[in-house]
Amino acid sequence: MAKEPAENTSEFDLGDFVEGKKFANFEHDFKGIVEKIYEHSLLVLITENDPEDTATVNEYNHRAVVRMSETKILVKTDNPAPRKSDEEEEDEEEIPEDIKLEDDDAEEEDEEEE
Template identity: 90%
Template sequence: MAKEPVENTSEFDVGDFVAGKKFANFEHDFKGIVEKIYEHSLLVVITENNPEDDATVNEYNHRAVLRMSETKILVKTDNPAPRPSAEDDAEDDNAKGDNA
């Protein structure tokens, strides 16, 4: 059974440049670009880090999963994905009623 895609209702968009707090083996905070958005977390490609954390960044394949609540947006992307509006939801409901 296929799952329906989850709508992005967060303030984050794929492509945002963000700051992440240190965790696990990281000794310093780092920066990166949002690659994927989950319900309460983000997959971030690490682009800027302290040289002391290079081994950890390589071990994590230059990616980290961060809590949204602990992530700060530094630069919003210029090309965010479209988000559903209340108008779109009403149109979807009407279309479902026509097909029933």
């Protein structure tokens, strides 16, 4: 079963231009664009780096996972992904029981077939 994606409650949005701190083989800080948001970290597409770090950037396929606490937003995106409002969250919680039961029955049938 696939997990539902976690809601983004951080200050970061997809497309933000950020600065990441050096780590591992990096000798200098780098800059890039947020591609994915995890619970406490970000996947950043590295777009600007020191020439000394070119080999490391290539080795990492121009991407790095960085801690949110060690990342600084330089430019916010103009088009952030929509976030759920409080009303939308309440609407999702009100799923009728008969719908829930139908979903559970379908899952049990799938398991029996295997």
